[in-house]
Amino acid sequence: MARTEIRISGLGGQGVILSGYIIGRAAAIFDTNFATMTQSFGPEARGSACSCQVILSEERVLYPYIRKPQILVVMSQEAYDKFAPELADDGILLIDSDLVKINGRHGSAVTFGIPATRFAEELGRKIVLNIIMIGFFTAMTGIVKEDAAREAILQSIPKGTEELNLKAFKRGLEYGKELRAKGTSKTKAASKPSRPAAKGKAAKASP
Amino acid sequence: MNTKRVRFVQGNEACALGAIDAGCNFFGGYPISPSSEIAEQLSALLPRHEGKFIQMEDEIGAMGAVIGAALAGAKSMTATSGPGFSLKQENLGMACMAEVPCVIVNVMRGGPSTGAPTSPAQADVLQARWGTHGDHPIIVTAPTTVQEIYHESIRAFNLAERFRNPVVLLLDEINGHMREKIELCDPAEIELWHRPKPPVDKNWERPYERNEEGVPLIPNFGTGSRFHVTGLDHGLTGFPTGDPKIRQALHHALIAKIEDNRPLILKNEAYMVDDAESLIIAYGSTARSARRAADILRKEGRKVGLFRPLTLFPTPEEDILRAAAGKKLIVVPEMNLGQYVLVLRRILGRDIPIIQVNRTDGDPITPDQIIAAVQGR
Numbered sequence: 001m002a003r004t005e006i007r008i009s010g011l012g013g014q015g016v017i018l019s020g021y022i023i024g025r026a027a028a029i030f031d032t033n034f035a036t037m038t039q040s041f042g043p044e045a046r047g048s049a050c051s052c053q054v055i056l057s058e059e060r061v062l063y064p065y066i067r068k069p070q071i072l073v074v075m076s077q078e079a080y081d082k083f084a085p086e087l088a089d090d091g092i093l094l095i096d097s098d099l100v101k102i103n104g105r106h107g108s109a110v111t112f113g114i115p116a117t118r119f120a121e122e123l124g125r126k127i128v129l130n131i132i133m134i135g136f137f138t139a140m141t142g143i144v145k146e147d148a149a150r151e152a153i154l155q156s157i158p159k160g161t162e163e164l165n166l167k168a169f170k171r172g173l174e175y176g177k178e179l180r181a182k183g184t185s186k187t188k189a190a191s192k193p194s195r196p197a198a199k200g201k202a203a204k205a206s207p
Numbered sequence: 208m209n210t211k212r213v214r215f216v217q218g219n220e221a222c223a224l225g226a227i228d229a230g231c232n233f234f235g236g237y238p239i240s241p242s243s244e245i246a247e248q249l250s251a252l253l254p255r256h257e258g259k260f261i262q263m264e265d266e267i268g269a270m271g272a273v274i275g276a277a278l279a280g281a282k283s284m285t286a287t288s289g290p291g292f293s294l295k296q297e298n299l300g301m302a303c304m305a306e307v308p309c310v311i312v313n314v315m316r317g318g319p320s321t322g323a324p325t326s327p328a329q330a331d332v333l334q335a336r337w338g339t340h341g342d343h344p345i346i347v348t349a350p351t352t353v354q355e356i357y358h359e360s361i362r363a364f365n366l367a368e369r370f371r372n373p374v375v376l377l378l379d380e381i382n383g384h385m386r387e388k389i390e391l392c393d394p395a396e397i398e399l400w401h402r403p404k405p406p407v408d409k410n411w412e413r414p415y416e417r418n419e420e421g422v423p424l425i426p427n428f429g430t431g432s433r434f435h436v437t438g439l440d441h442g443l444t445g446f447p448t449g450d451p452k453i454r455q456a457l458h459h460a461l462i463a464k465i466e467d468n469r470p471l472i473l474k475n476e477a478y479m480v481d482d483a484e485s486l487i488i489a490y491g492s493t494a495r496s497a498r499r500a501a502d503i504l505r506k507e508g509r510k511v512g513l514f515r516p517l518t519l520f521p522t523p524e525e526d527i528l529r530a531a532a533g534k535k536l537i538v539v540p541e542m543n544l545g546q547y548v549l550v551l552r553r554i555l556g557r558d559i560p561i562i563q564v565n566r567t568d569g570d571p572i573t574p575d576q577i578i579a580a581v582q583g584r
Binding site: 021024025028029034035036037038039061062063064065 | 214496
């Protein structure tokens with residue numbers, strides 16, 4: 001694996017930073033890769049824009065900032081609008097499909113959606129939406145091994161919440177695997193700028 | 208791999224972990240971005256390691272507390288950023304003069320004055336050397352990776368103890384805040400230095416008498432010897448004196464303590480330097496971009512090397528001269544408007560062209576910027 005640049009973004013309070021931390025930790029400690037993670041500092045109080053950058057590589061990562069990410073995870077419309085244009089042409093865009101309406105800003109990158117917040121609410125705690133997103137990320141990108149991601153989650157969450165978080169991870173992972181099994185060709189078409197996704201259907205349309 | 212000792216942590220956390228592994232048992236500080244995580248971590252770690260954590264009323268008080276704790280025998284530290292580092296300078300001078308072992312971490316951000324709280328800079332490099340007034344001895348080290356921050360944090364305490372001198376650990380917002388994998392040392396295998404002891408346990412009367420390394424044999428307060436600590440010029444007893452001979456001897460001894468022990472203090476890295484035609488000299492997190500630039504240029508067939516001084520002061524003059532010998536071009540990237548390059552220009556003279564790459568807009572210097580400078584664009 002050459003250098004892979006990832007941006008995870010959303011709103012303060014969605015667990016954006018923790019997602020980046022878990023992915024970096026999974027790769028660096030429970031897998032055989034090198035990783036760096038940097039995060040935005042500023043007025044990222046709850047409810048405003050928040051993002052972090054993760055770089056994974058087989059070699060030591062030197063420059064720790066992204067230039068053209070191959071993977072962009074967005075959990076809010078603002079984050080999509082702001083960061084989608086920087087995504088690489090052959091990149092992967094992962095969205096919370098209930099919260100983000102794609103509008104062509106991401107160019108020709110492949111888009112996959114998951115109603116992560118809704119799933120999290122179904123599991124009983126909206127707070128695990130980021131863990132669902134990590135499960136989805138693991139399934140769709142294959143860049144972090146399942147076991148590594150699971151182990152990194154377990155070591156990064158408060159004691160007593162293991163069951164809920166593992167359920168959340170599984171939900172995202174399985175949704176992603178199903179999506180992959182169904183094929184991705186339509187997704188690509190749906191993500192093209194010439195065919196903006198139908199209102200509110202970005203995610204459901206993606207498989 | 209022993210995953211228990213492998214962590215994925217911020218540089219600031221690594222600094223705190225290194226301090227604990229070095230035996231730090233006192234932190235006096237006042238929070239300031241981007242250094243606050245060091246205080247935050249140590250406020251949790253120190254009480255678990257029989258240490259004390261005090262948040263003082265400001266940075267001046269914090270530096271005072273650090274000196275007091277160190278005189279009482281503690282391995283003592285503080286952490287701050289530019290504006291706080293300015294406030295600490297008066298007491299830092301006191302620590303240099305009274306030969307108080309302590310570690311001062313400065314996680315650099317922009318300046319002057321309040322500057323930019325949470326964006327990176329390397330603008331306090333010369334302040335770290337010359338921030339407090341008078342000819343004074345100081346050790347300044349600037350690690351690059353998170354792993355190196357951990358090791359340098361341990362080394363800073365060892366140097367402070369061995370030479371009874373303040374050591375400044377210069378981080379910056381980039382390597383202070385970025386997360387990276389580190390492997391912690393086995394505590395049993397860490398070599399720890401302790402300040403030299405006086406020849407007698409009690410009633411030692413010459414606290415400023417020096418050992419063979421030029422380091423005074425000052426007892427810890429409360430161990431049975433009375434002595435005086437002052438910022439005034441002083442003799443062997445520690446009491447002020449106006450005697451020109453004693454004053455001159457003191458000033459020379461202070462500087463000699465660090466300069467004469469340079470081989471024990473200096474640390475640096477030469478990367479693909481020998482056959483290089485162009486040499487990049489970089490330190491701190493900018494050296495990450497510099498090494499990437501060197502790697503990319505090597506792949507394109509350009510002979511480029513990197514010299515990375517870890518100990519900025521005392522300056523590794525001989526190593527810099529050796530690395531630069533015969534080079535056609537020197538490139539010096541720094542997140543300031545040209546500070547360490549002044550030191551390099553003094554050492555290297557005017558024979559080799561030196562190109563500066565400077566940036567103070569709060570964004571990091573990119574590998575591309577350095578590549579462009581090497582290629583003469």
